[in-house]
Amino acid sequence: MNNWPKFLPHPASWAKGFALSSGFWLIVSVLLPGYYYYYYRFSAMYWRSISSSDFEGAIAFAWLCQIPLFAFYHWGLAKVAEWVESRSHKQPPTAAVSPWLHWREGIIAFATLPAAIVMGIPAIAFLMLPLRDSSSSIVALILGTAIASAYLYHFGFAKRLKILVKFLWIFYADLLKILELLLVPTITGTPFLKLTIATAPIIPQQLLPLTTFLLVVWVLLSGIVGYAALQYWSAHLVNWAATWWPTDSPGYSRIQARKAWKHNKTAATQSFVRHTTSWHLAANDTTYFIYFYLIAIVCGAIAFVLFGEPSKWSETQEEMLGSAVALVWVAQWHFGGWRREVEIASGEPSGKKRSRDRNLPPADPVAVELNQLAAELGDVRMRAVRKPASTTQKPKSQQAKWYVFRSGKAEGPYTKRQLRDVQQITDRTKVRRGEAEWQRAGEIPELAAFLTQK
Known part of the structure; x- marks a missing residue:
């Protein structure tokens, strides 16, 4: 389709758009009596029970139904494609489609539908002008949403939304780290705080400063233990997840890389007390926990100069102060704390200070x-x-860096010659280099001379 008009969706995009729109609005029309089937007067008791239901609940249910529906559509099309391939080449397909790919289509449809409805409002309004009853309005809703959905599929709305979600997730992950640093000392230090409150009436007033100092020390020490325990058991959780995580599912390469870190390898053989990496990570968390309070004190002093006494601060001024503290800390953790944590957990020094002989041969x-x-x-x-x-x-052709997808799992690494002589790959065999995406071998020009002709 090289000559296809650039701004006109392909037939596949139109098919997805109509399937998404019709599936959603037909489910809504069944659940809500004010659209289409209400005029056929099916069961009065049924419509009476539906009419008393929640409108938002019906919309949410129809929206969620698109995930299993599109997963089923993709599964059916994949089976048809495998059948056609096996009949045309007279041999079974080279590799089965991963279940994640089916559910990915459902998630893409789920994310595309709200934007399609909003963007399709002009088309829906235009198509509804000649209509006078709601029995025909369902057609306008389907057509208007289908047009918008087809264009969203055509211009890769899901990929752009994924980029935006990744960008926002970095910020929210740092905010979650703030909650972790604040909640762990709060939970572990609560028993010491209650003990201090219970013993305060019997402690002389002259010893109250010493008691307060000891309370702060114990809360800090208990927080360090809590951080270390959280890091230690998170390593076990990652190691456990790496044993069953599907190969073609998102995050597989990342979770396998985390399993290869020094922090995760040593957690499987060392106890909590002797696991030094967890304690080093806890010390890093405690350092940035102290930084967070220092930033809060500095921002509080600035707010005192600008707004006056804290008792006179308005709710808006308090929100501005909290946002400023969070943004400064997020920037500090993202550019400093997270890199230091990765360096400790992976066991590799940072790339800033490297020896001159690092790249020399042994x-x-x-x-x-x-x-x-x-x-x-x-x-x-x-x-x-x-x-x-x-x-x-070794020459690049002899470096073992290629993987082959066989029997639902990755095999390798192999050199290019091994791909031809041992694996006997064809142009339809799925391969990848390192941690890249899977591709047909015939789509990679670098492997053209190493394909086995069959």
Whole structure:
């Protein structure tokens, strides 16, 4: 379809748009008697019970139904495509479609529908002008929403929405980290606070400053223990999830990478008390917990200068102060605390300070030993202990970095020659390089010379 008009949706987009619109509005028309089926006077008792139901509930139910409906549509189309492929090539399909791909279509439809209804309002209003009864208005609703849905599918609305959600998720993840840092000391320090309140009447007034200081110390120490316990058990949770997480599901490569971190590997063999990585992460959390309170004190002092005494602050001024504290802390954690946490958990130093010899080839132990013997005998001629990079590195075609999708799982890594000689890949075999997306081997020009002709 290279000659297809640029601003006209493809037939597939039109089919998805009409399926989404008709499925939603027909379900709504069944649940709400004021649209289409009400004029056929089915069951008076049925319509009486429906009319007393919640309008928002019916809309939400019809909206949620699009997820299983489109998952079922995609599953059926995938089965038809597999049947056609097996009949045309007279062999079973190379790989089955992942269940996640079916549900992904349902989630895309779920996210597209609200935008399609809003964008389709002009078309719906235009189509409703010649109509006089609600029995025909359902057609206008379906057509107007279908047109908007087709264009949203055509211009990749779901991909753009995904980019926006990823951007917002970074901010909300940092806000969740604030809640974690605040709630853990609150929960672990509550017993010490209650003990202090209970013993306050019997403590001399001269010892109250010392008691308050001890309370702060115990709350801080208990918070460190709480942070360490949370980090330790989160490593076990990630390791457990990595054992059953589907290969083609989103987040698979990320959760497998987390499992390979030093924090997760050592958690499986060390106890909580001896797990030093969890304690280092707890120290990092405690540091930024203290930073958070220092930022709050500084912002509070600025607000005192601008607004006066705290008792005179309005609700809007308090919200402005809280937002300022949260934004400053989020920026500090995102650009400093999170990087430090990843560095501790992964066990790898940051990339800012690297040795100059980091990218050099390893030294030859035989050449090093011969140089030592020559130096003892007084010979000043030394052998090269590092071979040139051209002799130590394998050609790109011999690097094992390719994976093959077989029997519902990834196999590899393989070199390009192994793909041809061992795996005997064809142009329809699904492969990937490293952690990239799965592709047909025939779609990758780099593998054209390594395909097995069948």
